Amino acid sequence: MKSNKKMGLVFFPAFDWAISPTHPEREERLLYTQDQVLEEGLLDIDGIIELRPSMADFSDIDRVHICIPQAQKVTTVSHLLSAGGAMAAADAVMTKKVDCAFALVRPPGHHAMRVVCGARGFCNVNMEAIMVEHIRHKYGRKRVAIVDTDCHHGDGTQDIYWHDPETLFISLHQDGRTLYPGTGFIPELGGTNAMGTTINIPLPPHTSEEGFIYVTENIILPILKDFQPDLVINSAGQDNHYADPITDMNFSAQGYAHLTSLLQPDIAVLEGGYSIEDALPYVNVGIILAMAGLSYEHVKEPDYDPVRIRQSQKTTEYIKEISEQILCLYGEAKCRRDLFIRERNSVTRERRIYYDTDDITEIQKEEITVCDKCAGTLVIDSRSDKGNICAVVIPRDACESCTADGRERFARLDRQKYDYVYLQDRVEDNYIREGRK
Amino acid sequence: MGSMIIGLDVGGTHTDAALISNGEVLSNAKVATDYKDLYSSVMGALDRVLAGVDVSDLARIVFSTTLATNSVVQGKEDPAALIISAGPGLDPTNFLPTRDYYVVKGGIDHRGREIQPINPEEIRSIAREIHENYLTCLGVAGKFSTRNPTHELDIKKALGDGFQYIATGHTVSGNLNFPRRMITTYLNAAIYRTHKMFFDAVDRSLVSRKITAPIYILKADGGTMGLHQSLDFSAQTILSGPAASVMGVLGLARVDEEAVVLDVGGTTTDIAVLADGVPLLEPLGITLGPYKTLIRALYSKSVGIGGDSRVRINMGKVTIGPDRAGPAMAFGGPQPTPTDAMVVMGLVKVGDRDRAAAGIAGLAEILKVRVEYAAEMIFNTTCRNIVNEVNTVIKQINSQPVYTIHEFLEGRVIRPRKIIIIGGPAPHLAPRLRELFRTTTIVPEHYDVANAVGAGIARTTTEITLNVDTEREVLYCPEEQRRENVSPNFTKKDAIRVAFDLLTKRARRMGAMEEKIEVELVEDMEFNIVRNFYTTGKNIRIKAQVKPGIVAKFFS
Numbered sequence: 001m002k003s004n005k006k007m008g009l010v011f012f013p014a015f016d017w018a019i020s021p022t023h024p025e026r027e028e029r030l031l032y033t034q035d036q037v038l039e040e041g042l043l044d045i046d047g048i049i050e051l052r053p054s055m056a057d058f059s060d061i062d063r064v065h066i067c068i069p070q071a072q073k074v075t076t077v078s079h080l081l082s083a084g085g086a087m088a089a090a091d092a093v094m095t096k097k098v099d100c101a102f103a104l105v106r107p108p109g110h111h112a113m114r115v116v117c118g119a120r121g122f123c124n125v126n127m128e129a130i131m132v133e134h135i136r137h138k139y140g141r142k143r144v145a146i147v148d149t150d151c152h153h154g155d156g157t158q159d160i161y162w163h164d165p166e167t168l169f170i171s172l173h174q175d176g177r178t179l180y181p182g183t184g185f186i187p188e189l190g191g192t193n194a195m196g197t198t199i200n201i202p203l204p205p206h207t208s209e210e211g212f213i214y215v216t217e218n219i220i221l222p223i224l225k226d227f228q229p230d231l232v233i234n235s236a237g238q239d240n241h242y243a244d245p246i247t248d249m250n251f252s253a254q255g256y257a258h259l260t261s262l263l264q265p266d267i268a269v270l271e272g273g274y275s276i277e278d279a280l281p282y283v284n285v286g287i288i289l290a291m292a293g294l295s296y297e298h299v300k301e302p303d304y305d306p307v308r309i310r311q312s313q314k315t316t317e318y319i320k321e322i323s324e325q326i327l328c329l330y331g332e333a334k335c336r337r338d339l340f341i342r343e344r345n346s347v348t349r350e351r352r353i354y355y356d357t358d359d360i361t362e363i364q365k366e367e368i369t370v371c372d373k374c375a376g377t378l379v380i381d382s383r384s385d386k387g388n389i390c391a392v393v394i395p396r397d398a399c400e401s402c403t404a405d406g407r408e409r410f411a412r413l414d415r416q417k418y419d420y421v422y423l424q425d426r427v428e429d430n431y432i433r434e435g436r437k
Numbered sequence: 438m439g440s441m442i443i444g445l446d447v448g449g450t451h452t453d454a455a456l457i458s459n460g461e462v463l464s465n466a467k468v469a470t471d472y473k474d475l476y477s478s479v480m481g482a483l484d485r486v487l488a489g490v491d492v493s494d495l496a497r498i499v500f501s502t503t504l505a506t507n508s509v510v511q512g513k514e515d516p517a518a519l520i521i522s523a524g525p526g527l528d529p530t531n532f533l534p535t536r537d538y539y540v541v542k543g544g545i546d547h548r549g550r551e552i553q554p555i556n557p558e559e560i561r562s563i564a565r566e567i568h569e570n571y572l573t574c575l576g577v578a579g580k581f582s583t584r585n586p587t588h589e590l591d592i593k594k595a596l597g598d599g600f601q602y603i604a605t606g607h608t609v610s611g612n613l614n615f616p617r618r619m620i621t622t623y624l625n626a627a628i629y630r631t632h633k634m635f636f637d638a639v640d641r642s643l644v645s646r647k648i649t650a651p652i653y654i655l656k657a658d659g660g661t662m663g664l665h666q667s668l669d670f671s672a673q674t675i676l677s678g679p680a681a682s683v684m685g686v687l688g689l690a691r692v693d694e695e696a697v698v699l700d701v702g703g704t705t706t707d708i709a710v711l712a713d714g715v716p717l718l719e720p721l722g723i724t725l726g727p728y729k730t731l732i733r734a735l736y737s738k739s740v741g742i743g744g745d746s747r748v749r750i751n752m753g754k755v756t757i758g759p760d761r762a763g764p765a766m767a768f769g770g771p772q773p774t775p776t777d778a779m780v781v782m783g784l785v786k787v788g789d790r791d792r793a794a795a796g797i798a799g800l801a802e803i804l805k806v807r808v809e810y811a812a813e814m815i816f817n818t819t820c821r822n823i824v825n826e827v828n829t830v831i832k833q834i835n836s837q838p839v840y841t842i843h844e845f846l847e848g849r850v851i852r853p854r855k856i857i858i859i860g861g862p863a864p865h866l867a868p869r870l871r872e873l874f875r876t877t878t879i880v881p882e883h884y885d886v887a888n889a890v891g892a893g894i895a896r897t898t899t900e901i902t903l904n905v906d907t908e909r910e911v912l913y914c915p916e917e918q919r920r921e922n923v924s925p926n927f928t929k930k931d932a933i934r935v936a937f938d939l940l941t942k943r944a945r946r947m948g949a950m951e952e953k954i955e956v957e958l959v960e961d962m963e964f965n966i967v968r969n970f971y972t973t974g975k976n977i978r979i980k981a982q983v984k985p986g987i988v989a990k991f992f993s
Contacts (some may be wrong), residue, residue, distance in 0.1 A: 015964075021965055021972060022972055028964035028976065031964055035613055039580060039581055040526050040615060040616075041527070044614070044616060285527075297528075298525055298528055299525060299527070302544070
């Protein structure tokens with residue numbers, strides 16, 4: 001048997017890592033998935049190859065995150081291997097060893113924001129962002145689209161790419177009014193310099209195949225076509241499944257496979273999904289087959305009944321309505337930006353960020369320089385139990401004035417006011433942390 | 438019972454036999470392999486080492502044959518039917534080894550729970566159809582049958598008593614891989630008759646020679662099994678030849694580091710790899726022609742370079758193999774071979790040097806060089822090609838997950854410190870290979886019958902898998918068809934104890950004679966089963982094996 005697309009598979013189930021023994025994010029989360037993948041003989045299919053995960057470096061993490069107090073303190077070996085697994089998948093695609101790749105790795109990462117004080121939503125560091133920035137660092141400038149199909153809003157990835165006009169982030173998820181983390185609403189369209197490159201599709205509870213496929217065909221694919229990415233990444237969370245214990249959606253293995261075949265991601269990275277026996281084995285087999293361009297028509301959960309899980313007419317109409325709103329806002333993003341800036345040189349936002357997994361509250365204030373030429377220099381002031389810090393972020397491909405401005409502001413920071421100050425200089429790939437003098 | 442062992446290995450070119458006693462090779466024999474009459478080749482070699490031996494001194498006879506391999510490679514296995522119950526998932530018809538297949542109702546999930554029942558009436562009607570097609574052997578394979586064999590057993594029962602042999606999937610291996618399980622089950626059914634007829638004949642001949650010593654068959658993983666037990670596992674005899682060579686090396690040479698074993702024969706060179714003196718295994722099982730199987734095997738790569746390889750000149754360059762040219766001209770063959778080159782160079786002192794030189798002269802003319810120089814070129818190319826193949830093998834192993842017998846090697850880089858060379862041309866090739874590899878080469882004593890020695894001294898091995906689900910309160914061992922209830926408090930320690938007990942009994946049944954059977958854990962994992970954030974049970978997975986190894990050493 002031969003696949004139609006050459007596909008790489010990274011398997012790092014982290015059988016020795018759990019948040020706690022009965023936590024959804026525990027050792028055997030991928031056990032039955034691995035059983036199913038092995039029993040189906042997927043690795044014997046000509047064209048599907050298993051790739052070894054590599055180990056991420058702390059510099060790979062520093063390229064994305066501001067870790068308090070430092071990367072070594074907020075990660076374990078499992079996190080480095082999970083990020084490294086995603087990087088190995090990316091390397092295989094970028095070097096054309098395979099056409100596409102799926103990193104079946106854990107722990108997950110899409111709730112990890114740029115600043116990391118601890119774990120939130122089971123995530124410490126952001127696997128997709130570490131992978132994408134590794135790609136850009138190693139293979140040069142790329143327009144990247146990340147489509148997050150986890151049931152929870154990918155608030156971490158959104159935060160990291162909020163100001164980046166070269167990264168399109170689309171999240172479809174259960175409406176934030178009904179599920180953690182409580183964000184991801186339609187008006188969240190991206191920061192000042194990147195308005196329109198963040199798209200949120202909050203779906204009502206009990207959305208089924210029909211609704212997911214509808215927004216894929218009517219929102220995601222047209223916006224992708226408009227954005228013209230060099231790479232499409234899928235944050236492949238699987239907790240929209242009808243059997244998932246911590247969400248309320250009605251998606252299925254057939255649906256996930258169909259969505260994947262429409263999306264045609266270059267790289268997929270596993271995110272959440274906690275129905276470890278009844279959903280994950282079938283969803284993952286479906287996604288693998290869809291990515292490899294093979295038939296997935298027989299991949300069904302034992303109790304699959306499309307009629308039983310079908311969404312109501314009301315839901316269908318509601319989804320059509322929000323889809324129109326989203327497309328309308330997307331079309332107006334440019335004018336909205338101009339209205340929003342109104343001669344300002346910089347824009348600030350202040351937030352309270354709660355780290356549910358580690359019970360930490362962070363008060364964060366960020367200031368982005370308004371810039372037409374680049375993503376703009378960002379200055380972050382963060383206060384939490386983990387310490388008070390200030391970070392200056394000079395984005396990749398920053399313009400000369402933003403680069404010079406960023407370096408000067410870092411030099412001028414009052415070291416006495418903070419426990420640590422950080423410089424994330426993407427232009428020089430240089431990451432500095434200084435403690436209180 | 439006596440202390441003498443006979444090992445016999447049927448190779449592509451020769452059939453070798455060795456008579457062994459107390460760490461010494463007392464005698465050996467080499468006869469040409471006659472593909473059309475393997476039985477005569479086997480008995481011919483056997484009779485030569487038996488000459489003058491008191492048969493009551495024999496402790497055992499071990500056979501390693503190409504019988505099963507040949508019938509599969511040549512597509513001459515018996516037609517056999519295959520009944521498949523797959524449940525949801527990949528379409529099983531993507532992997533089918535036979536046209537006589539029947540996909541039936543029934544499904545089992547990854548935890549061994551029934552998804553869909555089988556329909557006995559459907560099976561009975563299929564049985565009638567198979568009878569009408571005059572098929573007598575068949576296989577039954579189900580997805581996840583290693584987690585719950587009930588469907589396979591029920592199907593077998595519903596098929597009735599009218600068939601000569603029914604192979605079941607859960608007994609072939611405890612490993613997960615449904616396509617490979619289907620194929621391996623099919624092979625066990627399709628080779629059954631050939632295997633049985635051949636060894637019935639051998640057995641009768643041995644009885645007529647008053648030999649009562651137990652008979653063993655070598656498996657591809659370098660272990661042996663009793664002749665009677667082998668009937669249910671005939672596919673495991675596929676590709677036992679490379680295993681015989683590696684086991685021979687373990688007995689004949691001292692190796693405790695990373696090393697390469699080269700068995701240079703007439704037609705092919707087999708490359709195997711040792712890590713810490715332990716042979717590497719194929720991760721899942723042998724691939725033979727179009728068939729990917731669950732047949733446990735030592736890792737071995739066969740390349741078409743040997744003493745009798747065809748030599749060609751292609752655009753002024755010498756090429757060797759991969760096809761065979763027949764015996765060397767020095768031994769009456771039709772075309773010049775690497776062996777002729779070695780005869781011309783004076784490395785090989787037997788054979789007709791003039792004939793060899795005449796053969797090489799034809800090639801020398803095309804190359805526009807002297808005969809001696811052409812011989813040198815052929816010899817060098819042969820050695821260089823072997824070195825390149827070995828380097829490719831090492832590179833491949835280092836870039837993909839491979840298992841040792843007892844430890845997962847992922848992440849470890851193999852750098853061979855020794856090359857052990859066996860087979861007829863071994864001593865002639867060793868000096869040049871040493872130069873090219875820039876590492877130690879060893880040609881052990883009895884290098885030309887190391888394979889027969891290896892068959893003779895291989896231990897009886899076997900392995901078992903144990904799955905325990907304390908939420909469902911069941912313990913299941915697919916290889917032993919053992920399913921019993923356990924208490925919810927059953928622990929991993931209990932599971933290991935049960936596994937070792939079942940394994941030891943199984944090894945005895947397979948023919949192990951040692952007083953103390955060496956068992957070891959290959960895998961022991963334990964996971965929580967959680968319902969609504971409460972632990973409701975444990976999923977315990979154990980794999981244990983009798984350590985492959987040898988019963989005698991030939992060095993102190």
